[in-house]
Amino acid sequence: MSRASAGDRAPNLLNMHTVLNRMKRKTLTGGFELPHPLPTEVPDIVIDYAAMKLSVRGSEVPTSPLEFRLIDYLARNRGRICPRDMLLDAVWGRMEFVMPRSVDACIQRLRRKIEPQRGRPTYLKTVRGIGYRFDANATWPVPTISCTCRACSTLLTQVETTQACNRPQPTNE
Numbered sequence: 001m002s003r004a005s006a007g008d009r010a011p012n013l014l015n016m017h018t019v020l021n022r023m024k025r026k027t028l029t030g031g032f033e034l035p036h037p038l039p040t041e042v043p044d045i046v047i048d049y050a051a052m053k054l055s056v057r058g059s060e061v062p063t064s065p066l067e068f069r070l071i072d073y074l075a076r077n078r079g080r081i082c083p084r085d086m087l088l089d090a091v092w093g094r095m096e097f098v099m100p101r102s103v104d105a106c107i108q109r110l111r112r113k114i115e116p117q118r119g120r121p122t123y124l125k126t127v128r129g130i131g132y133r134f135d136a137n138a139t140w141p142v143p144t145i146s147c148t149c150r151a152c153s154t155l156l157t158q159v160e161t162t163q164a165c166n167r168p169q170p171t172n173e
Contacts, residue, residue, distance in 0.1 A: 043137050043138060043139035044056065044057060044123065044136040044137050044138065045071070045075065045114065045123070045136050045137070045138040045139075046138070046139055046140075046141065047071065047072050047075055047138055047139070047140050048140070048141050049072060049140060052065070052068055054068060054071060054114075056113075056114045057116075061113050061114060062113075063110070063113065064109075066091065066092070066106060067106060067109060067110050067113075069091045070087065070091045070103075070106055070107070070110065071110055071114075071134075073087065073090050073091050074087075074124065074132065074133075074134035075134055075136070075138035077134065078134050078135070078136070078138065079133065079134070079135065080133065081127045081130055081131055081132070081133050082131045082132055082133065082134075083130050083131040084100040084103045084104075084130075084131045084132075085100065086131070087103045087131065087132070088100060088102070088103060091103075103131075103132075107124055107126075107132055110124060111123075111124055122135065122136070123135060123136035
């Protein structure tokens with residue numbers, strides 16, 4: 001009679017990384033189906049930084065440059081609480097005579113433009129005594145044409161998205 005080793009009797013334990021990798025492989029090759037389809041999030045807000053356009057639920061919304069910068073900053077920090085002082089530094093910069101309540105006024109103007117119900121904000125939420133949190137699903141358009149002019153190259157390094165530039169390209173002649 002042969003003796004079984006401890007490895008034969010103990011269950012084969014896998015680490016979580018291995019299990020997740022196997023599940024991914026099975027899902028990608030079609031050998032494993034998820035019980036529920038993964039939700040596909042449709043963006044509530046589309047921010048086109050290159051054209052400085054804001055679309056909410058498919059409709060373009062006019063904004064001032066300051067309002068646009070504020071919504072862009074909040075969207076890039078989705079789910080995080082942004083204190084008023086942080087927003088002042090990031091959006092208003094070195095403007096003189098700006099008070100922390102200037103953020104409140106700008107938020108109120110944005111809410112009038114983007115919220116489905118002004119009385120019950122769903123996108124721009126107030127965190128009492130601290131600041132604001134952006135809870136919408138936002139997206140930035142993907143560039144379709146890669147322009148090589150200096151202005152577009154600079155914009156591409158600063159922002160993840162851009163639109164095609166119609167300016168003539170410089171030639172090295």
